[in-house]
Amino acid sequence: MSVHPDVATLENKLASDNTKSATAVIDCDIHNAPPSDKALHKYMSKQWQEHQQMVGNRGHTGGIYTRAVPHAARHDSWPPTGEVPGSNLEFLQKQLLDEWQLEYGILNPLYPVGGQLNLEYGAALAQAMNDWQQAEWLEPEPRLRASIVVPYEDGELAAAEIHRAARQHPGFVQVIVVVRTKEPLGRRKYWKMYEAAAEHNLPIGIHFGGAGGGPITGGGWPSHYIEDHGGMPQAFQAQVTSLVCEGVFEHFPTLRVVLIEGGFAWLPPLAWRLDQSWRKLKAEVPALKRAPSEYIHDHIWLTTQPMEEPPQRQYFNQLLQQLDADDRLMFATDYPHWDFDAPDRAFPVQLDRELKHKIMAGNARKLYNLPPRI
């Protein structure tokens, strides 16, 4: 983690990048948060305001692993106003967008919406969150794009919110869900959500975190945050497995999925294992017309943070070769969280120029359909 980006170094770097365009940077994982529950009230009906005041947010309890630091945030990311990290646009502009000269930033709010046990309340929260994002983030800041928050445990409610938000503002470029859902994301209860996303040509972003009611491992509840934080790649593997094996990509051939903050070194071995298993067991999944690795290659994008850090540099190059995702790997900082990756020092190896441009901005520009600004 690097919390003190050296702007001078970056500028030197950009200047020495002897091309008409220095390396542009698009950050695919920025977390904006309402400063308080109450800040959403003006976007909610009186009924839901009262509901929130009476019982508040209620998700699956009993699964909390206390974060390393409050709000899992960088110490320096608390706005001077004392509000929670990621809640103050002006401070975020200064500390992230300006400091790193970001071309674009993709907002992925993690306010607990989709995990609400009361689905209708979740839908009201989603609506409030998206209206709040539009009014307080997208409209005042043209460098930002946002992910549509949805009550994902109900496919129809999620689809309705996607239609509403996507029609309301072009700044929404993605639908966001968390990786710890109640059921594997390939199951049919989620398909209406995919149908709506595909209709608006929006990728589905699956982000680190969440609570679906069960333990994070197939062997029960672990003890430590390090196991919860380090165990998320297993949850991502389960979701890729489900999306592929349930035939989601056969059914929605234009659907694209972005795995956010899940790492990426586990993907090649997973694809190999799925292929081998599928060759033996394919009679069980007649909907699949191709090997699992082919669906992965055509439909799955990945963000880079937390960067993989193998002990030898050549292993990272081997990984990039095995991954075969030069067009689908996208840079992210995870601002304002403690495990922030800085644009100038995130990669453990020197990437070749073309690949660097793709990962730092080009792939995201293409996926999210962003007009070049740099």
Next chain:
Amino acid sequence: MPPTEKVFEAEKPTMTSHAVIDCDIHNELPSLKTLFPYLPDHWRDYISESAFVGPDANDYPKGAPTTARPGSQPPSGPPGSDLGLLREQVLDVWNVDFGILTNAYWVQSIHLEDLAADMATAINHWQVESWLDPESRLRASLVVPSQNPQLAAEEIERFGGHPGFVQVIMPIRSLIPYGKRFYDPIFAAAVKHGLAIGLHYGGAPGHAPTPAGWPSTYLEEYAGMAQVFQSQVMSLIFEGAFDRFPDLRVALIEGGFTWMPSLMWRMDKEWKGLRHNTPWVKQLPSEYVRNHIRMTVQPINAPPQQEYVVQIIEQLESDEMLLFSTDYPHWHFDANEEAWPIQLPDALTAKIMAENARAFYRLPVGVTRAGAVQS
């Protein structure tokens, strides 16, 4: 095209001049009644009178192509239940020094703990009489009721002195993660008797097999088992199991191995950022892996590019971690593949085929090996 007997014949390891220690051979119970001579009267009555049919695990659906290779089913019972056939199809065909039996009868999913404990004892008696006594090339894994570690430790005390048992076997899908101190009585007893811990594919603890609930298909559960292995490795290391038991040895059986480098990188990175949460973890997590953990090679989960598997083996940064296995009578590989189709330097192949297992399970130089003529 349906697989044939001929295909099976062709599945010998490429390096037949090497000794072989097969670390994953399933000895299946011919039937529940097989255990009756070893069970107390009241359990025999209970089983006969009730609808009890054994543990509620469905790790190997009967008709799935992965469950049994062709020709492995004897007339007398399920595939893997006949010693004669095992000799014919594995022990005699290859240059097998030793075969490690991995009985996957998961008493852990029997909620009635006393029945689970007595069934474990019965299975272990049966293993001694029906497999270890008649076949000197075999070694076996102790079945224990690990949902009750105290009873499991008693079982280890009962059989731990028998030289035929080399490890304690438990399903990778546990009620709670194996690193938790709940399981310490099992590890203490295993270490005391010089036994390894074998964590094996499967199990039915009652909760979902994935961090996101129950998948729809067997394919997903089968492929997804690798993630449970990853979680258990993390638990053992971050809970300090290897710090509490420096002599603890763990074999990961039938879970694949190509995912291990990525897990080691992730754990090492986590440890750098969060080790103040787990101060008892003194070394890099990957060091614990290399010092304490071994992995059987089937299923290989190899990509078409053999160079990638060679890269993965290089990334393990240890030539001691892989243990050859056929997983007989299960069948993960393709009809025209072999159990270990990867071409490696001769010395490394020798380690994978036998020497790593010999060191890990503390086995002598094999009798058949000593007498074998090399051509």
